Amino acid sequence: MGHKRTNAAIWTWTLFVLVAIYLPIVCGALASFNKSRYFGFPIKTYSTEWWQKTLDSIEIGMIVKTSISIALLVTVFSVVIATFGALAFARYEWKGRKLYQKLILLPIFFPQPVLGLAMLLGFNAVGIQTSWMTAVFAHMIWIVPVVTLVIAIQVYGFDPSLEEAAYDLGCSRTQVFREVTLPLLWPGIWSGMLFAFLLSWSNFPLSLYTTGADSTIPEWLYAKMVAGYTPMVPALGTMATLGAACLLLAGGLIGILLRRRAAA
Amino acid sequence: MADLAIAPARDAAPEGAAQLRHARMLSVGARCALPVALLLGIGFLAPLVAIFGYAFATPRSFDVFTSFTLANFATLFDTTNTVWLSFFWSCGLALLTVAILAVVAYPIAYGLNLVFGRWSALISVFFVFPLFVSENVRLYGWVLFFIKNGVLDGTLKWLGLSGGPEVLYTPGITLFGMVYTYLPFMLFPMTLGLALVPRDLVDAARDLGAGRLFIWREIELPLAMPGILIGMLLTFVLAIGATAEAKILGGQSIIVISHDIEIAFTYSQNWPLGSALAVLVTFFIGALTLFALSKLDLDRMLGRR
Numbered sequence: 001m002g003h004k005r006t007n008a009a010i011w012t013w014t015l016f017v018l019v020a021i022y023l024p025i026v027c028g029a030l031a032s033f034n035k036s037r038y039f040g041f042p043i044k045t046y047s048t049e050w051w052q053k054t055l056d057s058i059e060i061g062m063i064v065k066t067s068i069s070i071a072l073l074v075t076v077f078s079v080v081i082a083t084f085g086a087l088a089f090a091r092y093e094w095k096g097r098k099l100y101q102k103l104i105l106l107p108i109f110f111p112q113p114v115l116g117l118a119m120l121l122g123f124n125a126v127g128i129q130t131s132w133m134t135a136v137f138a139h140m141i142w143i144v145p146v147v148t149l150v151i152a153i154q155v156y157g158f159d160p161s162l163e164e165a166a167y168d169l170g171c172s173r174t175q176v177f178r179e180v181t182l183p184l185l186w187p188g189i190w191s192g193m194l195f196a197f198l199l200s201w202s203n204f205p206l207s208l209y210t211t212g213a214d215s216t217i218p219e220w221l222y223a224k225m226v227a228g229y230t231p232m233v234p235a236l237g238t239m240a241t242l243g244a245a246c247l248l249l250a251g252g253l254i255g256i257l258l259r260r261r262a263a264a
Numbered sequence: 265m266a267d268l269a270i271a272p273a274r275d276a277a278p279e280g281a282a283q284l285r286h287a288r289m290l291s292v293g294a295r296c297a298l299p300v301a302l303l304l305g306i307g308f309l310a311p312l313v314a315i316f317g318y319a320f321a322t323p324r325s326f327d328v329f330t331s332f333t334l335a336n337f338a339t340l341f342d343t344t345n346t347v348w349l350s351f352f353w354s355c356g357l358a359l360l361t362v363a364i365l366a367v368v369a370y371p372i373a374y375g376l377n378l379v380f381g382r383w384s385a386l387i388s389v390f391f392v393f394p395l396f397v398s399e400n401v402r403l404y405g406w407v408l409f410f411i412k413n414g415v416l417d418g419t420l421k422w423l424g425l426s427g428g429p430e431v432l433y434t435p436g437i438t439l440f441g442m443v444y445t446y447l448p449f450m451l452f453p454m455t456l457g458l459a460l461v462p463r464d465l466v467d468a469a470r471d472l473g474a475g476r477l478f479i480w481r482e483i484e485l486p487l488a489m490p491g492i493l494i495g496m497l498l499t500f501v502l503a504i505g506a507t508a509e510a511k512i513l514g515g516q517s518i519i520v521i522s523h524d525i526e527i528a529f530t531y532s533q534n535w536p537l538g539s540a541l542a543v544l545v546t547f548f549i550g551a552l553t554l555f556a557l558s559k560l561d562l563d564r565m566l567g568r569r
Contacts, residue, residue: 010375014387017372021394021447024405027415031408039408041418085300087293090566094293102557104300107308109498109553111505113522114542115311117529121318121539122311125328141307144300153566198396204508218398225404225512234408237401244396252389 025241032235039231050231051239060220060236066132067216070207071200074139078147078196083189085144086151087181091160104145112142116209123210130212138210139200146199147192154188187259194251198244312546318539326535336540347524347541353435354521358503361442362496365450368443369495373454388455391448399445403512406441407432433515441509446502450495456565457491458484490560497556501549521545 035045054060088094089101107115119138123130162184166176182189204218211219217240224233314328322331323339340347372391376384394402409415410432417428431437461484469479485492507522516523525545528538 007375007379010371010379014372014375014380017368017447018387018390020444021391024402024409025394025397026405027408028401028405030415039411040413041415042422081299081303084296084298088297088300090563092293092296094291094297096297097293100297100301101562102554104304105557106550106553107304109501110308110549111502111522111545113507114505114525114545115308117525117538117542118311118315119307120529121535122307122314125314125317137307140303144303148300149566156563156566202396202398204398204400218400221398221404222400225400233404237398237404241397241401245393248389248393248396 025238028234028241029238030234032231032238034231037230050235054232054235054239057232060232063215063217063220066211066214067201070132070136070139070216071197073136074143074200075193075196077136078140078144079189079193081140082144082147082151082192082196083185085148086155086185086188089148090152090155091158104148106145107141108145112203112205113208115142116206119206120209130210132211132214132216135207135211135214135216138206139203142203142206143196143199147196150192150195151185151188154185154191158184184262187255187262190251190255190258194248194255198247201240201244315539315542315546318536319543321536321539323536324534336536339537340540340544346519347521350519350521350524353518354504354506357435357439357442357506357520358500360439361446361503362450362500364439364443365447365499366454366492366496369447369450369454373451373458376451376455377458388452391451395448399508400512403441403445403508406437406444406513410437432513433517435514435518438510438514438518441513442503442506445506445509446499449498449502453491453495453498454488455491457488457494460491460565461487490565493556494560494565497553501553504545504549 030041030043031039032050033046033048034040034043035047035049085104088097089104116138119134119141120130123134128134163176163180166180171179202218203216204222207216207219208222215223217236221233221237224230317328319336320332320334321327321329321336322333323335325331339345376388380387407414410428411417412427412430414428421427431440465483465487466479469483474482505522507520507526510516510518510520510523519527521541522545525538525541528534528541
């Protein structure tokens with residue numbers, strides 16, 4: 001009986017925390033449908049005027065394009081590097097592995113605003129002009145370790161004797177990698193890609209210092225929050241959130257399919 | 265893979281081949297780690313070296329690696345400097361964040377492992393998703409919630425009450441924002457940690473008549489500790505570096521240490537001073553992280569054999 005009551009309490013608490021987590025996102029969505037320029041609740045007149053203005057804005061269009069370009073490039077580069085990184089992390093026994101496992105975590109455990117500033121200094125010291133392309137590099141420093149961990153979890157679950165068997169049957173290393181290793185790791189790599197894209201898409205502290213004159217969505221939102229609020233701020237914020245949600249939903253469904261196929 | 269059957273057999277002796285493969289495995293691992301190592305060497309280590317170099321440069325100059333002075337550190341260690349107040353705020357807020365999050369996240373982590381069953385995966389996704397929404401957007405949502413005539417205030421007034429409390433732009437709301445932002449970083453390591461507790465052990469203890477509190481203190485907590493520690497470390501370190509909460513929700517009612525670093529780099533254009541401060545923070549965080557990580561076996565944590 002006591003057990004049941006504990007479980008009910010845990011359910012209630014979890015749902016309460018989830019509501020709290022999504023509450024501010026809902027508040028933002030509400031504010032974006034407010035007709036008047038300044039936010040007041042309860043909202044008197046709802047309208048989609050600010051959504052339309054956001055969609056029509058050329059400036060915002062460019063910013064969205066920058067954000068997408070950065071996130072796409074980060075995804076491609078990160079996943080390739082992190083796949084090998086994950087194999088070194090979880091698959092192979094080698095001398096420096098334990099040390100490598102710990103060093104790779106350091107960028108995750110590092111405050112991003114300070115990391116961003118450090119990279120700005122670094123670019124400055126070697127005379128590289130910052131732009132959205134330097135931001136791709138900056139995002140990777142933080143995202144590659146995260147994606148490596150995500151893929152490593154998949155690598156742990158995989159049976160190395162399958163690779164061994166392929167070698168024994170005379171496969172070359174490239175063949176084994178393409179025909180055995182990659183297909184088995186696909187679900188993990190796919191999750192890694194989703195993480196890479198979405199973490200880059202939502203990153204603010206690294207972008208702030210490394211995009212130079214270019215601007216990403218979170219940067220633009222922050223600039224307007226600090227000075228010059230318009231309902232376009234919550235509108236663009238809600239659009240970015242919805243975009244991420246759609247991508248996660250579609251990606252998640254594909255991921256489930258991949259997992260089924262890998263299990264079959 | 266049909267063509268494998270006709271591939272030529274290896275002519276090496278079987279035991280020789282096994283040895284050869286073993287030797288090759290060693291180098292394959294290192295070679296796989298190489299791209300990551302290169303990336304982090306250029307992108308993580310080199311900037312830290314640059315910061316280190318700037319920290320010893322003449323104050324308010326850009327003479328990196330050409331001048332050497334301890335003046336920046338002298339400025340920081342001057343007891344009248346306000347950075348100590350910022351550091352104190354950052355550490356205090358970070359410690360409180362960790363303590364509150366440990367209590368908030370534990371029941372959820374427990375539930376994800378043992379109570380939610382087939383709902384676990386979905387609930388996890390709901391907790392991950394906020395990571396993909398810029399923290400600016402989420403924190404600004406709280407501003408809209410708490411602000412005068414905002415969602416809370418407006419709803420209470422609409423109900424005929426006197427309106428919501430004025431909590432925005434205080435240190436308390438900054439703490440709230442940090443707890444809110446860093447929840448996933450506590451929750452997921454904790455969940456992994458609790459998954460390490462063998463259920464048979466708990467059942468055996470119960471069969472032998474141990475009470476729930478006893479089981480929790482003597483079995484569950486110690487065995488889940490690696491995960492809980494990683495969660496605490498991660499939240500502490502991220503909270504030390506947090507700026508958005510204090511700026512957006514706290515309205516700069518308190519200045520945190522990362523904000524001080526930013527101020528040195530931007531408004532006061534004193535890169536050497538900012539670098540010296542960043543070096544101190546980096547050493548503090550680095551020592552803490554390396555110490556905690558040296559106590560953990562990551563294979564066991566992530567592998568879930």
